[in-house]
Amino acid sequence: MRHAILFSGMSFKRHVNGLELCYRTLIDQLGFAAEAIHVLNFDGTLQCFCDSEDEPVGVWPGDGTAYRMTVEGEGNRRAFQRALRAVAACLYPDDQLFINITGHGGHRGDEEYGPDLLTYPFCKRYGRDAFCADLALLPEHRSLVVLMSQCFSGGFIPAVLAASPARQTAIATATTEKLQSFMQFEDPNWDSFQRNWIGAIAGRTVHEAFQHATRPGVASPYDSPQFAAHPTAASEATLMELR
């Protein structure tokens, strides 16, 4: 079985759009079961930072239709831990977990702490080590694929590979540890790297999707995308169902 957690903490609208793109890709192109996808965003709704509570959410800019994903929790550590526990309860040795983190990242500048996720509310920092400690509580499984598009996301790579209980782990990030990630300047409805990777993953391996997303002319020159896999064979993983 395949499971997914889609997470954004202090979301701007483009991050919510990215979660919806990911959700639709998993459902429509990769055949994920809707009940196997846990969506965590901002305050537990489809809203984002600076939206009025009375303001309608609007339509998804991808095709002008209503958002389809159901947000089940806030974009913070407590909700992420709850989603991990829900996944862990039905995660079997041959299963795969896909985690897409978007939204904002921070970095105090202390290398020993590494980067943080900026979570709801008040940009509360969910540090790299805390994130990886939570991840490490999952039972052993076949494959973990992590896509991160927040600033400083490359700083998660070694820690995620070390903490992962999966037999194969692959991680793609929008940046190195010390640089920021950027929206798509020509269309601010999207985060550049996340959109490109998600747009490429159907029918490709995770590394092929990374290569596709980082082609000259496609990738934002301001991003600094990174990819790592352990063992190396994990780069051949796909998000498609095993036959």
Add this chain to the structure above:
Amino acid sequence: MSANDEGLTWERPWQIVRADLDMAHVFAPQDTISFTRNGNGYVIAHKGAAASAGYFRDVVLTEVAGEQPSFDAVSRDYPLPLFSKHHKHRYRTLADRLEVFAQTHPSLRRLEGTIKIPCHGFTHQEQESGADPHVPTSITTKIHVYQFADVVQDGTRLKRLLVIYKPFAPHCANGNGTVIGYD
């Protein structure tokens, strides 16, 4: 108890001691900045690693009247020692607290204005990053500047704490963050 002096002035040199990573190339540790009254606002003079880049050349900060923040409301962990690598954890914890404090107290006395933070402070950062060569872009970023009396112990003297806070704003590409210094 920390003083709550509404007469605190801005016009003095401030030494920056730490900055979050996305602001560290603008407010580099050991840089000195000072504010000088200019008409209805304050201009920033900058001495330090990247002063020649002129990040503050056309910046005018506006004084916003409000409640003078008391450090007691932020943290009981004071007086703080002068910043050093041995105390960086205390300053990191302080930065976490200051971010929440600034968001939950929007009516504090402060200076505020808009600066432009470059995507890379130095050419070597771009070269090391693996990013494609590109023309540096800058991120328009609002800042709030606060000061707190009697927070940092320097011998027998208590120094004022300076906090530059980057609010979380949807028109800005990056997140929030803090810079800390003292007089």
